[in-house]
Amino acid sequence: MFSKHNFKLYVDSRFLSPYALSAFVTLTEKGVPFEMRTVDLSIQENQSSGYATSSLTCRVPMLVHNGFYLSESSAISEYLEECLPPETYNPVYPRDIQKRATARQIQAWLRSDLEPLRNERPTEAVFLKPAIKPLSRAAQSAANKLFTAVDSLLKDNASHLFDQWCIADTDLALMLNRLVLSGGEVPERLAAYARHQWQRPSVQLWLSQERS
Numbered sequence: 744m745f746s747k748h749n750f751k752l753y754v755d756s757r758f759l760s761p762y763a764l765s766a767f768v769t770l771t772e773k774g775v776p777f778e779m780r781t782v783d784l785s786i787q788e789n790q791s792s793g794y795a796t797s798s799l800t801c802r803v804p805m806l807v808h809n810g811f812y813l814s815e816s817s818a819i820s821e822y823l824e825e826c827l828p829p830e831t832y833n834p835v836y837p838r839d840i841q842k843r844a845t846a847r848q849i850q851a852w853l854r855s856d857l858e859p860l861r862n863e864r865p866t867e868a869v870f871l872k873p874a875i876k877p878l879s880r881a882a883q884s885a886a887n888k889l890f891t892a893v894d895s896l897l898k899d900n901a902s903h904l905f906d907q908w909c910i911a912d913t914d915l916a917l918m919l920n921r922l923v924l925s926g927g928e929v930p931e932r933l934a935a936y937a938r939h940q941w942q943r944p945s946v947q948l949w950l951s952q953e954r955s
């Protein structure tokens with residue numbers, strides 16, 4: 744029988760993946776029980792036959808729901824929003840169609856652009872220890888592009904992109920925190936937004952996972 748609450752989420756065993764964080768936060772925000780399984784990327788457990796035959800991408804995160812396997816973090820969030828609709832469960836996307844499209848736009852953009860920044864401020868700098876090397880010109884230019892975008896998206900002193908929290912807030916805060924948590928120069932309004940987002944209980948739950 745189809746059960747709404749039979750969810751399993753595969754994440755990396757070091758809890759460093761920003762994409763696993765995003766799927767984890769979505770599922771946590773929905774408030775449903777789920778089983779979390781870890782995959783050790785350092786020994787390429789994601790390439791092992793057990794995982795690779797289920798996951799289209801052989802990457803984390805992967806959601807399993809009643810025999811259905813789904814990779815790609817933003818696809819996971821969208822699937823969960825439809826399976827566990829906002830009428831009954833906490834929303835993870837805005838209701839308004841254009842705001843929802845903007846949230847998806849931000850998610851897609853953060854996953855496909857700003858590569859120098861992602862390379863020079865990897866998530867180890869967010870979850871383990873700050874990075875100390877100064878940014879290259881390319882990474883600084885990516886950072887400036889990020890600041891311009893967030894500045895235009897965020898209303899004065901707002902702590903969310905839209906009227907209420909959505910999953911794009913967590914993704915955006917992660918990208919900003921690559922800089923904020925390494926003491927980089929970030930416009931204060933944007934740094935305050937990223938710090939506020941980091942206090943969210945679902946994010947704190949991810950931060951509290953034991954990582955090496």
Ligand SMILES: N[C@@H](CCC(=O)N[C@@H](CS)C(=O)NCC(=O)O)C(=O)O
Pocket residue numbers: 755759760761762763784789801802803804814815816817854
């Ligand atoms: N676009 C994917 C990216 C997933 C991804 O790159 N996951 C990394 C960890 S951050 C991974 O599994 N890497 C292992 C590999 O590619 O072998 C998503 O949003 O889920």
